[in-house]
Amino acid sequence: MPDMIFVVDVARCSACQKCEIACAVHNVKEMNAARARIAIFPRPSPEFRAGSARWGEARRALPVEGGRESPPLNEASGTPVTCLQCDDAGCVRVCQVGALQRSPTTGAIEIDHAHCVRCKMCVPACPFGNMTWDEPLRQVAKCDLCHGMPQCALACPTGALKYRPVSEVAMPAIGTACGGR
Amino acid sequence: MSHEPSGRVVKIEIDGRVVEARTGEFLLAVARRAGIDIPAICQHEAVDPAGNCRMCLVEITKASWDGWSRLVTACLYPTEQDLIVKTHSAPVIEARTVLCDLWLARCPDSAYVQKLAAEFGIEKTSYQPAAVPTDQCILCGLCIRVCEKLGPAAIYTVNRGGRKKVAGPFEGPPPDCIGCAACAEVCPTSCITVAERDGTRTIWDKEFQLLACTTCGRTLVTIEEARYFGRKGGLGESYYQLCDRCKRLQTAQQATKVAGLPLTVGGLGEASGRPFRSPGSLTTSR
Numbered sequence: 001m002p003d004m005i006f007v008v009d010v011a012r013c014s015a016c017q018k019c020e021i022a023c024a025v026h027n028v029k030e031m032n033a034a035r036a037r038i039a040i041f042p043r044p045s046p047e048f049r050a051g052s053a054r055w056g057e058a059r060r061a062l063p064v065e066g067g068r069e070s071p072p073l074n075e076a077s078g079t080p081v082t083c084l085q086c087d088d089a090g091c092v093r094v095c096q097v098g099a100l101q102r103s104p105t106t107g108a109i110e111i112d113h114a115h116c117v118r119c120k121m122c123v124p125a126c127p128f129g130n131m132t133w134d135e136p137l138r139q140v141a142k143c144d145l146c147h148g149m150p151q152c153a154l155a156c157p158t159g160a161l162k163y164r165p166v167s168e169v170a171m172p173a174i175g176t177a178c179g180g181r
Numbered sequence: 182m183s184h185e186p187s188g189r190v191v192k193i194e195i196d197g198r199v200v201e202a203r204t205g206e207f208l209l210a211v212a213r214r215a216g217i218d219i220p221a222i223c224q225h226e227a228v229d230p231a232g233n234c235r236m237c238l239v240e241i242t243k244a245s246w247d248g249w250s251r252l253v254t255a256c257l258y259p260t261e262q263d264l265i266v267k268t269h270s271a272p273v274i275e276a277r278t279v280l281c282d283l284w285l286a287r288c289p290d291s292a293y294v295q296k297l298a299a300e301f302g303i304e305k306t307s308y309q310p311a312a313v314p315t316d317q318c319i320l321c322g323l324c325i326r327v328c329e330k331l332g333p334a335a336i337y338t339v340n341r342g343g344r345k346k347v348a349g350p351f352e353g354p355p356p357d358c359i360g361c362a363a364c365a366e367v368c369p370t371s372c373i374t375v376a377e378r379d380g381t382r383t384i385w386d387k388e389f390q391l392l393a394c395t396t397c398g399r400t401l402v403t404i405e406e407a408r409y410f411g412r413k414g415g416l417g418e419s420y421y422q423l424c425d426r427c428k429r430l431q432t433a434q435q436a437t438k439v440a441g442l443p444l445t446v447g448g449l450g451e452a453s454g455r456p457f458r459s460p461g462s463l464t465t466s467r
Binding site (some may be wrong): 036045090093098115120123133 | 427428432
């Protein structure tokens with residue numbers, strides 16, 4: 001039984017995308033958020049959206065404070081989506097070669113690329129879209145909690161992503177998605 | 182065939198190093214665990230070893246064998262007490278060199294075989310090259326074993342001798358093929374051709390419709406593959422309506438709703454719903 005748990009607090013996410021960058025750099029050694037195993041969906045408020053033709057342009061127009069771009073929390077926010085490490089996971093059910101196994105230490109489902117024959121079936125089998133195909137590596141990719149040191153949680157400046165001892169997280173509150181059991 | 186080591190711990194010697202193993206464990210697995218390199222082409226973790234390619238030949242002997250030794254395929258040879266293994270002795274290198282020489286005669290155009298032969302110092306085959314060069318297949322049979330492991334068992338070797346090759350029944354398109362292309366992915370010489378065009382994938386002369394996302398139209402696997410593995414894994418077809426990106430957007434929308442936040446996700450007038458993202462680095466078609 002893993003003693004740590006991955007906690008997502010949607011309300012705290014500021015859509016800064018530091019988690020995506022940290023994930024991509026750690027896992028594929030490339031500063032490319034599109035290849036991250038975690039995805040942030042920006043969730044700007046209706047007023048903010050109304051005031052900006054395009055989100056990217058509006059974001060660049062935001063005042064830079066302290067040399068760092070910092071969108072105001074209540075205006076720019078996001079929803080992080082990453083692997084939920086399901087108990088009865090679709091990806092594991094369709095894998096015919098046993099390449100997807102749950103790690104006894106972290107509770108995360110890990111890919112054994114030596115066993116994988118790249119039939120890619122686990123990608124459509126995930127109902128949440130958290131199994132992806134990484135074309136440059138020609139491998140399937142999913143969150144494995146970085147084998148117990150999730151880089152996204154380390155990089156998160158607002159506490160939206162946390163990796164905490166299970167004892168400290170009593171019950172997943174509403175609005176909290178949990179991974180790693 | 183599945184092979185379970187019986188569990189008794191024995192000591193064997195590989196290239197002068199004493200290595201612990203369990204009886205019945207195969208030599209290749211023991212050597213790899215100890216960090217000793219033995220080349221192997223038709224070996225894949227997903228399937229049981231078959232000893233087809235012969236590249237993993239090693240020389241074995243025992244102190245009690247009076248200097249006698251023999252060559253065995255490491256992938257299939259079970260360990261036993263006091264075994265002495267040489268992975269790069271003169272007879273081993275000679276055997277591997279002959280293998281590469283023969284492969285080069287069979288597949289002179291294969292870049293993989295050329296590179297392999299060059300490692301053993303062979304630029305040109307010393308055998309009579311094939312009059313009509315065959316394809317680039319070295320008949321290692323890994324594709325067949327992987328296909329069998331996945332379930333369809335759609336391909337097999339047909340004919341005998343010089344005309345032996347991997348194909349579907351009667352050399353036609355294999356009826357059981359689901360178009361997953363795992364055979365092409367594991368093929369060491371990359372000689373199985375997969376063509377994707379206009380939402381279809383052609384492999385083994387059989388054309389498959391690719392499963393397209395109902396929202397954005399992205400494709401990744403064939404419809405047959407999704408149905409086949411979905412049935413095996415007990416998943417309904419509703420799993421496959423959207424691609425992973427569209428499903429993630431849906432997940433984000435649901436998570437936002439569950440969190441009781443009034444804001445909507447995505448939908449800033451850009452099709453992807455991912456406004457910062459530069460599209461294109463994650464593609465599915467090859």
